[in-house]
Amino acid sequence: MSETDNITGDAVREKRPGPAKGLIFLVLLLLTIGAMLFGATLLRSEEGPKVAVTAPEPLTVPVRPAQLTKAFTLQETYSGLAEARRTSELGFSTGGRIEDIAVDVGDQVKTGQTLARLDTRGLRAQLASAQAVVEEARSAHSLALNTVERQRRLSLQGHVSPQAVDEAEAQAETALARVEAAKAQADILRVQIDLARITAPFDGMVTARTSDEGAIAGAGQPLLQLVETGHLEARIGLPAATAARLQPGDVYDLRADTGTVEATLRSVTGVIDPNQRTVAAMFDITNSGAIASGAVVRLSMSRDIDEPGFWVPVKSLSTASRGLWTVYVAAPVDGGFEVEPRPVEMVHTDGERAFVRGPVSDGELIIIDGLQRIVPGMSVEPRDSQQAATVNGG
Template sequence: MPASDYYQGDETREKRPTVLKGIFFLFILILVVAGLLYGALQLRSAEGPKVAFAAPEPLTVSVMPVRLASEFRIDESFTGLAEARRKSQLGFSSGGRIEAISADVGDRVKAGETLARLDTRSLTAQLASARAMVEEARAGHALALNTVERQRTLKLQGHVSQQHVDEAEAQANTSLARIDAAKAQADTLRVQIDLARITAPFDGVVTARMADEGAISAPGQPLLELVETGHLEARIGLPAVSAARLVPGNFYSLVADTGTVDAKLRTVTGVIDPDQRTVAAMFDIENPGILAVGAVVRLSMEREIDEPGFWVPVKAMSTASRGLWMVYVAAPYNGGWRAEPRPVEMVHSEGDRGFVRGPVQEGDRVIVDGLQRLAPNMPVIPRESPRADTPTDG
């Protein structure tokens, strides 16, 4: 046989699968599947898969009973400043050289006390001249009166006419007018000399000094600032609804950093400030000695809000959707208790408590701590809170 036919027959036999190879492959496959099944059976427990049937242990939580109210009270605080009723910037009405300033910043002065003086030597000389003119006018008037008497005597004797008598009387009246004019000039100079010194218009303390001796003061230029200390008033801005509850003439307690002071309400302006949107109330402070001018004072007032609900600690609430909050109530369930979530709406918050309303009944036990460990409908053991976290007022 040719060599080509021989090689072609070998290739044909190698490519054709044999029955022995198929049986061997099937046997190996059965062994692998059996091994896998045996391993799976070995891993399973003899008692079957473990399934938890016992309920979790109840969690002990602190609770507080709900006390529903038809309204609640809140404390409002309004701030103002204690100010002096009078505050003046003092200066001279006429200009001149400052001769003396006898007050300095911080000095307490009495009403009428001289605080500063101008150089008045020129005015004093003018006053002396005016006084001399008064005396001169008086002398001329006396001479004119004597002349009138003589002219009247001569008239009776027929030596002069009535014309001479009238002229003498007119001269006497003119000299009298000169006396009045000279007196008025002297009085004007006296007033200028008096205004050449600054006196305290009221009891107070000097808070500013803007000039010294020797300086030339212009008319009306402020030299000293005086603040009244004997009478203080407080100006406090309040909303119109709160200001309407104040009664003029009544006494109120104002709180400052130095303590509490009594103040009498003098008036309420009744006009809303366009910037602050508040109404100003003016108080006269009864004991101003313990307050400094410019001190901050606070007025506290109670206000009733006609809203139903109940107080809970802020720590008893958690956030919910749509702007609501959530509290957990320990509710009876199958002879025990479980934590039921209840949505509530915040009406007012005040420090560490809040006034809320929602589907909660009188006497329900609200869980007040441990919210991070709670889940809805979780079994719990309620325990009354040892301290009152919320007030019991309506």
């Protein structure tokens, strides 16, 4: 064995732990475990581990006593629009250059008032020519009549044949026809000149103007919109059963944003709209100046519903299966109150409250708010919301 191998073996023997080091490590490990056990013993209570033996405080919930009724009266509201009875889009029957527009949007006009005119210089020149043709035809007719008289006298004297008389009379009739044709042509031009101006067909207000002076107006092109202001009517859609209760000729109150107006029922169509499933009722508004055309009007009518049940706030309902809903009742149990679910059916809702029916007795306490904090069987402390509101208000 070489000297190098001896040196390496001595180094390995020096790195191995001796019996003393192992004993020291074992003693330290036992001391650590003992310290941990002693600490755990000190942390323990002399009476053993503490366990909760008292129940938590009941949760305070707002409630309202159920008030059962055998029927209720439903106040229903139906909406419609107050519109002018007549609205016209006014334009020229023939095209031409616009010479004048005498009104603007918002102007009040009277029946027969001239609203706009076309340039009619060309038409008037044609009318003058047509009148000259009429005069020429009248002169020819007068000459033809004189010729007939002469031919008749000569025929009596035997100087001309009866055929010559017949020819003269035929020429007179032809001349008369030319007079009538010329007069008809002149009348056509007069009508065109008259149609070259727009007049108000009824009293109303100008609500639209689509062109100005100098523009070329096409035949039938709307230039002005006129809305009748003297008469307003309201068209309101109602269910067929409700519409059958209305009486034509009766006066009803319609509510608008500006107040209440009286309206007389003119007619009920009796035909159900396939889209809205309603029947149209037409009302004549008595005081048309009280509201503007296009305003929303509402008709309120009461209807008796013969269904037993009770009213609850919508927020006190939670969804259930098969189209039912659930209300929670604070039921008395062993001197306290616990949450009990009750399935109910919704009969009607008006937005903030609902009329429901189900296995709830009169006077039972309905939990009306905070459903997200409760579960069935939870202990609760009911607080009457109506009494609390009275105390706070007083």
